[in-house]
Amino acid sequence: MIMPDVPTTMKAWRLDRLGGRLSYDEGPVPDVRPGSVLVKVEASALMTYMKAYIEGGLPSYHAPDGCFTPGGNCVGIVGKVGKDVWHLRPGQRVLLSSLFQATENVPDPARILIGVTSFGGVSETMQADWPNGTLAEYALLPASAVVPADGWDDVAPMRLAAATRFVVPYGGFVRGRLAAGETVIVNGATGAYGSAAVLLALAMGAGRVVAAGRNADKLAALAERGGRAVVPIALSGDIKADAEALRTAAEGSADLAFDMIGGAQDPNSTLAALHALRSEGRLVLMGSLMVDLPVPYLQVMIRSIKLIGNFMHRPGALRNVLALARAGHLDLSAIKPKPFPLADLLPAMEAAATAGSFEQIVMCP
Incomplete structure (x- = not known):
């Protein structure tokens, strides 16, 4: 897959705080830094409770301090990679499940849900370093949080997003x-x-x-x-x-x-x-x-x-889900995507709140 040239600006949703002002803005495409990948978002799977989250109706969730881009799971194409990234390459399709775990060799590494929440302590510092999620045309993500989806180029991104469910x-x-x-x-x-x-x-x-x-x-x-x-x-x-x-x-x-x-x-x-x-x-x-x-x-x-x-999954679990699908044991098409343009987040959140069990609202930049 060939990655087109990365532009200098992009559209992204920005929220100044949970329950605060939500806006669809144009701004600079973020620069890569060591250990990061810049991903062109093809499909971002919307949480069923995104409307309640945005409106501040989920008091247990802790968003970044200051303005940030919400949104977790996505499918995309690597546009650029930073230093200290050795296996991922531009043009490669990847998936993100929003769980990101610190990679330091410690007994209890902190975790966050990228673009969603932190859990106190060190995880708040992690979230400050990685505040932005995937409701944007491009997302800067930790390299260790994305999983290559090699061999899935012929599957529509909105269908491949079912793996994150x-x-x-x-x-x-x-x-x-x-x-x-x-x-x-x-x-x-x-x-x-x-x-x-x-x-x-x-x-x-x-x-x-x-x-x-x-x-x-x-x-x-x-x-x-x-x-x-x-x-x-x-x-x-x-x-x-x-x-x-x-x-x-x-x-x-x-x-x-x-x-x-x-x-x-x-x-x-x-x-x-x-x-x-x-x-x-x-x-x-x-x-x-x-x-x-x-x-x-x-x-x-x-x-x-x-x-x-149990909270979420271990790093790399998406690889195994894709392997089950590739082997024919798991039918990703059982989850039916319902696409919305990225600009239509407000009606998409309403749809996500009432979606059926086998429906998935997907934002497509």
Whole structure:
């Protein structure tokens, strides 16, 4: 792929603070610096909660101090590389998942979500060094945060962006040690990442996937897409009844429960999934439960249940997602892109907030 000459100016969205002024401005294309790559953005996948984020409605998120360009995941073409970048080259297609982890050899490296949030302490310093995201024509990114997508030049960028939807549950399944043939419960299966998790579990070799959620119609559509290995269970909110339904669907009990529940105000579905696990089963927590989880201490201890908190994924996980797709195990086309011009961010945010489980709003400069 040939990279055209990089211009000197570009259009980008700029936000002065969460809940503040959002504007679409023209400004200079950033210069590369050591350890960085300048990427021409082809498709930026919009977060479903971008509108709430921009409006300051998510108090747990910490944006950079001062004006910045929001936006996380993207597909693009390398335009320039800085010093100390040896493997990436201009003209190469790359993907960015917004997770960026410090590369220093320390026991607990700080992390940020580029263009989204930091997490206190050293991560705020990282964010100050890398404040800008991908809602722009060009993005300056840390070289270690992007993944080459060699061999995918014939796939439309907006379709390739679906890989960034799958990489989040991939991180959880790896942490949960999903093994071929195992039975998996996906709690929150009708959400954007939960639906992706159902299909990804099958791609990674799960023998049966119990798709759990509150919307029976969406669950039925998910089961139709996933095939006979997917068993939909509409939850009632009653822990005991739901746990029994999950155990029946799992033909006794599940090996792994993957919790991707979004914004829940009660822990009932998570507890039902926990109660449906076999002895030595694993529960991976990746959702956004808004209240504390009351752990049944004695049951977890006696039955040797493992609780695993997991945030995002390990560096390089996108490579493995692409490998699953290349091998034919994972169908990226299951996620349908809905493109918007970069200038139309406001209607795109509205669309993202109401998009279906298998839709992805994509900004295309």
